[in-house]
Amino acid sequence: xxxxxxxxxxxxxxxxxxxxxxxxxxxxxxxxxxxxxxxxxxxxxxxxxxxxxxxxxxxxxxxxxxxxxxxxxxxxxxxxxxxxxxxxxxxxxxxxxxxxxxxxxxxxxxxxxxxxxxxxxxxxxxxxxxxxxxxxxxxxxxxxxxxxxxxxxxxxxxxxxxxxxxxxxxxxxxxxxxxxxxxxxxxxxxxxxxxxxxxxxxxxxxxxxxxxxxxxxxxxxxxxxxxxxxxxxxxxxxxxxxxxxxxxxxxxxxxxxxxxxxxxxxxxxxxxxxxxxxxxxxxxxxxxxxxxxxxxxxxxxxxx
Amino acid sequence: xxxxxxxxxxxxxxxxxxxxxxxxxxxxxxxxxxxxxxxxxxxxxxxxxxxxxxxxxxxxxxxxxxxxxxxxxxxxxxxxxxxxxxxxxx
Numbered sequence: 001x002x003x004x005x006x007x008x009x010x011x012x013x014x015x016x017x018x019x020x021x022x023x024x025x026x027x028x029x030x031x032x033x034x035x036x037x038x039x040x041x042x043x044x045x046x047x048x049x050x051x052x053x054x055x056x057x058x059x060x061x062x063x064x065x066x067x068x069x070x071x072x073x074x075x076x077x078x079x080x081x082x083x084x085x086x087x088x089x090x091x092x093x094x095x096x097x098x099x100x101x102x103x104x105x106x107x108x109x110x111x112x113x114x115x116x117x118x119x120x121x122x123x124x125x126x127x128x129x130x131x132x133x134x135x136x137x138x139x140x141x142x143x144x145x146x147x148x149x150x151x152x153x154x155x156x157x158x159x160x161x162x163x164x165x166x167x168x169x170x171x172x173x174x175x176x177x178x179x180x181x182x183x184x185x186x187x188x189x190x191x192x193x194x195x196x197x198x199x200x201x202x203x204x205x206x207x208x209x210x211x212x213x214x215x216x217x218x219x220x221x222x223x224x225x226x227x228x229x230x231x232x233x234x235x236x237x238x239x240x241x242x243x244x245x246x247x248x249x250x251x252x253x254x255x256x257x258x259x260x261x262x263x264x265x266x267x268x269x270x271x272x273x274x275x276x277x278x279x280x281x282x283x284x285x286x287x288x289x290x291x292x293x294x295x296x297x298x299x300x301x302x303x304x
Numbered sequence: 305x306x307x308x309x310x311x312x313x314x315x316x317x318x319x320x321x322x323x324x325x326x327x328x329x330x331x332x333x334x335x336x337x338x339x340x341x342x343x344x345x346x347x348x349x350x351x352x353x354x355x356x357x358x359x360x361x362x363x364x365x366x367x368x369x370x371x372x373x374x375x376x377x378x379x380x381x382x383x384x385x386x387x388x389x390x391x392x393x394x
Contacts, residue, residue, distance in 0.1 A: 018320040018323075018376060019319050019321070021306070022320060022377065046390060050387045051383040051387075053383070055379060058377075058379040060376070222358075
């Protein structure tokens with residue numbers, strides 16, 4: 001079981017706000033995304049990118065830090081890349097991603113920057129946010145367009161707007177898109193991150209959406225409020241019951257292997273290959289989340 | 305040597321930020337800094353030196369700077385001064 005990089009909660013922070021950038025690391029998010037796009041006024045794009053550059057370069061964060069740049073078709077996208085890449089972010093998030101060509105072009109720009117600044121090759125990753133039907137249709141092609149691609153995400157607000165509808169509590173308008181995104185990401189072997197949930201007062205609705213996207217297969221969710229992080233973890237971190245069940249499944253599997261038994265059963269129920277894969281994944285996620293220790297097989301007190 | 309083309313500013317008066325305003329000055333003026341800061345007794349000299357160093361790094365010799373600090377870290381001051389310079393040179 002390898003320790004998989006967790007991206008359960010990816011917290012956005014507006015790029016032109018020094019107080020927020022300074023404190024962004026204290027909330028325990030798996031990833032931070034400093035935003036140069038929608039959270040920054042068009043008159044402040046230059047100041048935000050310089051501020052984010054300095055924050056990444058001079059401040060210490062306890063988790064990975066990425067930057068949502070403006071799209072390269074805007075007047076700011078290339079300048080964002082030139083300024084931000086010099087600070088070596090962990091990843092670049094491309095909004096409104098639509099084609100494999102865009103991904104390849106940014107990949108080449110990152111490659112040149114890594115060479116220029118002496119960063120390890122491939123150390124800056126990428127993720128693309130699908131926000132249109134065209135982007136959705138091309139998700140798999142974008143996902144495999146560069147080995148830097150570690151995730152795809154869905155930008156829900158823009159996506160539903162392009163469908164000429166709006167977001168509802170149940171999220172049925174995004175059901176097909178979310179499912180297609182998961183399918184493309186899984187085929188490509190990368191992670192898949194859900195859209196933000198903007199109603200800060202609706203905790204129950206947020207939890208419900210978290211449960212739904214976990215069931216669909218998502219790895220995590222974009223967050224815009226720190227209080228959403230713990231709620232995401234409650235849903236995405238394996239529970240003690242899930243961990244115990246996974247341990248029992250794997251123990252039965254190991255015992256069956258030792259006995260060279262063809263059919264494996266646990267409490268009268270047959271255990272098949274997918275169940276073993278799922279059990280291994282539960283324990284890998286539990287390990288990565290710090291609630292399970294591989295060596296001893298003991299559950300430790302969860303950090304979150 | 306760089307010469308500022310116009311007045312420019314960057315930053316805000318929000319907490320943890322600093323508002324930097326630059327204005328071109330006559331030759332011989334030097335780097336004139338007017339600083340307002342709640343921590344002027346503790347860090348005033350440090351902030352002025354930091355701003356002056358960034359200005360000099362850009363080859364600017366004559367400039368009037370008004371800096372209204374709201375508790376900014378060095379990396380924020382650096383970013384705001386650099387943005388203000390870029391805007392004043394544009």
